[in-house]
Amino acid sequence: MNNVDLNLLIALDALLAEGSVTGAARRLGLSSSAMSRTLTRLRSATGDPLLVRAGRGLVPTPRAAELRDRVHDLSRDVRAVLRPQTNHVDVASLERTFTVRVSEAFLEFLSARVVAAITLAAPRIRLRFAARPDKDARPLREGLIDLEIGVLGTSAPEIRTRLLFHDRLVGVARAGHPLLAGTGVTPERYAACNHVVASREGNVISPVDDALEKLGLKRTILVVVPGYPDAMRIARQSDLVAAVPRSCLGNSLGSDHGATLGLESFECPVPTPGFMISAMWHPRMDADPAHRWLRDTVMSVCRTAYPR
Known part of the structure; x- marks a missing residue:
């Protein structure tokens, strides 16, 4: 995509919103001459004048008027995609299904406490507990499960782990x-x-x-x-x-x-x-705020039940 410059999209949004080279430059923190050069590039890229002089000001061409709302939406989406993700998540309104792979023992002795803690804070979350027949990392790698609880045994070096408690x-x-x-x-x-x-x-x-x-x-x-x-x-x-x-x-x-x-x-x-019981997840979920809340909740329940 060497011929695509997303900065042009942001600049076009500012130009169409301000209807002025000077105003758009001020909005984006650029000089008027730099914004004027950007407008020239936009005209070349779109094949349309976009903004033309009318007296002492500029007015949009029909093509520019047609693009205004679409460009604004695209610009907003691009900024959202390229902005660092917020750590905040409104768990009370979160609607999501998490699959957690656990042993039969965990399901019998700890799942009720985990369910109680999660449903109390996030009543719209659905938990799906899956059996843990082995320690294969493939389900984590392929996104088939979101979190795994048990004894470490996978040979996958990228898997994230956190100690929950020691057992014997x-x-x-x-x-x-x-x-x-x-x-x-x-x-x-x-x-x-x-x-x-x-x-x-x-x-x-x-x-x-x-x-x-x-x-x-x-x-x-x-x-x-x-x-x-x-x-x-x-x-x-x-x-x-x-x-x-x-x-x-x-x-x-x-x-x-x-x-x-x-x-x-x-x-x-x-x-x-002795042996260690750990939480395991794939790095793709590491920065996801909802997943972070899920694993922190599971960890809190386990550490309360079985203090180190």
Whole structure:
């Protein structure tokens, strides 16, 4: 577009609005001679005189009169497009659909709080929660989802991330389970129990098993389920023991919440590595004020529920 100069559009808008070279120059902060040269360029570009002398002033030609409103609208749109985006967004009147990809555990234990916070401030926003079957960055890259919550695992270097909270595995068993009686949960007593394991891929080997193996111990896994909420339901209704993220216990991060579920929690008797739960999004959404408000709200909810 070497032959297109958008500055000419802005100048034409000023000339048609002012009906004067001097007035247009003053509006745009140019000298009268510079504006006069710009008018010459405009006449050459459009093939029309645009403004012609009538006594001591200038009047628009029919072509210029025809273009006046259109040029003004185009000039306004060009300025809007090339102006830095405002950080302000009126969330109360915002109408938009956001797709958030989360794990089953997040959907069960945190989605209600996120929905409450968002609908309270932005009642016209629609949230669409999508399952997170893997850690592939393609949906973020292709704009299929707006925000992702979970453990980092993508190899896409451009993805933006923000830490929400630290998490770790804890044990859960039904209230009154024999494992919870006595002097404490030892590795030997823990390994002697029957276990239910959460694994989307069906892989039963976890950091818990690696830690037990170092002690010469091995647990018996009777049930494998897709997600942690499933493991907690089975543990609550049987003598099986489960290892779940501490965040699954709710806001209290302790046994009180577990007791309301018919479960009691305990510290894993073997060391397991902690992990981080993060928010992830594509750089294309980084400067979008509505998206920024969405992720800030999600982050606030998560950090309130699970303080660092």
